[in-house]
Amino acid sequence: MSRIVLLGATGSIGRQAVEVIDANPELDLVAAASGSQPIDGLARLTQVGGDLSELLERARPDVVLNAVVGFAGLPATLWALERGVTLALANKESLVAAGELALAAQERGAGLLLPVDSEHSALYQCLEGRSADQVDSLVLTASGGPFRGRTREELLDVTPEQALEHPTWSMGRKITVDSATLANKGLELIEAHFLFGVPYERVEVVVHPSSLVHGLVRFRDGAALAHVGYPDMRVPISFALTYPRRAATPVPGLDFSSGMVLEFETPDLETFPLLRLAREAGERGGTYPCVFNAANEVAVDAFLDGRLSFLGIAAAVEEALAAADGEPVSNLEELREVDAAARREAERVSA
Ligand code: NAD
Numbered sequence: 001m002s003r004i005v006l007l008g009a010t011g012s013i014g015r016q017a018v019e020v021i022d023a024n025p026e027l028d029l030v031a032a033a034s035g036s037q038p039i040d041g042l043a044r045l046t047q048v049g050g051d052l053s054e055l056l057e058r059a060r061p062d063v064v065l066n067a068v069v070g071f072a073g074l075p076a077t078l079w080a081l082e083r084g085v086t087l088a089l090a091n092k093e094s095l096v097a098a099g100e101l102a103l104a105a106q107e108r109g110a111g112l113l114l115p116v117d118s119e120h121s122a123l124y125q126c127l128e129g130r131s132a133d134q135v136d137s138l139v140l141t142a143s144g145g146p147f148r149g150r151t152r153e154e155l156l157d158v159t160p161e162q163a164l165e166h167p168t169w170s171m172g173r174k175i176t177v178d179s180a181t182l183a184n185k186g187l188e189l190i191e192a193h194f195l196f197g198v199p200y201e202r203v204e205v206v207v208h209p210s211s212l213v214h215g216l217v218r219f220r221d222g223a224a225l226a227h228v229g230y231p232d233m234r235v236p237i238s239f240a241l242t243y244p245r246r247a248a249t250p251v252p253g254l255d256f257s258s259g260m261v262l263e264f265e266t267p268d269l270e271t272f273p274l275l276r277l278a279r280e281a282g283e284r285g286g287t288y289p290c291v292f293n294a295a296n297e298v299a300v301d302a303f304l305d306g307r308l309s310f311l312g313i314a315a316a317v318e319e320a321l322a323a324a325d326g327e328p329v330s331n332l333e334e335l336r337e338v339d340a341a342a343r344r345e346a347e348r349v350s351a
């Protein structure tokens with residue numbers, strides 16, 4: 001039996017994780033937490049909001065599935081990594097904001113960090129058992145979101161409702177907007193850099209509208225390995241929760257009889273500047289990724305509240321990055337200050 005703690009249990013990932021856990025007798029949900037919705041009876045230990053460290057201590061987990069949304073997930077990420085408890089990580093924002101701190105914690109804890117993000121789960125699987133010198137580059141696929149193919153002009157007055165209509169994935173509101181702006185792929189670029197230790201110039205992003213190819217690894221001999229399957233988060237959730245056993249899931253294999261075309265195109269960085277800004281923030285390093293993430297969280301909230309335009313999201317992030325010094329930090333308290341300052345700046349420019 002594997003003792004699982006599920007954080008963010010009421011969300012899109014959280015609910016699919018409960019389904020995976022319920023269907024697998026080897027997985028025991030000992031504790032669950034949500035941000036604000038009630039979850040009584042979901043697990044033996046439950047908590048709504050607040051500091052999760054006591055819950056984590058009491059639960060003695062084998063695996064922590066962190067499916068909290070946003071920077072709020074960071075303490076749990078560090079808690080698991082520091083102790084060498086296997087971390088199944090959906091909460092990409094924590095790794096983006098605190099990449100260096102998280103990797104240092106992982107080195108001390110010497111535990112497993114298993115990505116739940118579908119692209120990174122795919123890359124993890126393609127990379128397994130290969131040495132770094134064989135790897136040429138990583139390719140992250142992006143659906144392109146609901147506004148693929150549009151010009152900036154055509155995005156001037158898109159509404160939250162339109163941004164929330166994702167063509168291939170059904171997800172929480174924040175990540176769905178991030179997918180429409182391509183900020184999600186920007187976060188994933190930084191996530192891939194920290195997870196796999198590959199420099200940014202060797203992480204490529206390609207638009208692939210049908211979301212069947214989740215990621216590719218190019219090798220030095222000219223071969224590339226791709227991970228393919230229907231877009232269904234239960235697959236990477238189950239992969240991480242049952243690693244390395246790869247338990248069965250109810251997700252069907254690809255059906256070739258239905259006809260299948262795999263299309264790829266390069267992303268339009270002019271219309272979707274957040275992907276470019278994320279790459280720049282990642283390359284500049286230090287706390288620029290933290291600033292990118294914080295400003296984006298604030299700007300997405302403002303957009304969903306109707307206080308900021310769709311194109312205003314990228315503008316707010318760009319201004320917050322310009323106002324920051326990007327100086328590296330050495331602990332969580334200092335990082336919290338950087339995060340808070342970036343939020344204030346983004347609030348100011350979104351107002
Ligand atoms: P969601 O908004 O549907 O759910 C978020 C969950 O986090 C909820 O249970 C909420 O109660 C909880 N939460 C929020 N603030 C909290 C706090 N302070 N403390 C404890 N819990 C808190 O989001 P989601 O779509 O499930 O995404 C969760 C994470 O997984 C995000 O980081 C997202 O980027 C990532 N992710 C999601 C998908 C997907 O398909 N939904 C795919 C890849 C990665």
Ligand code: MG
Nearest residue numbers: 117118119188
């Ligand atoms: Mg993803």
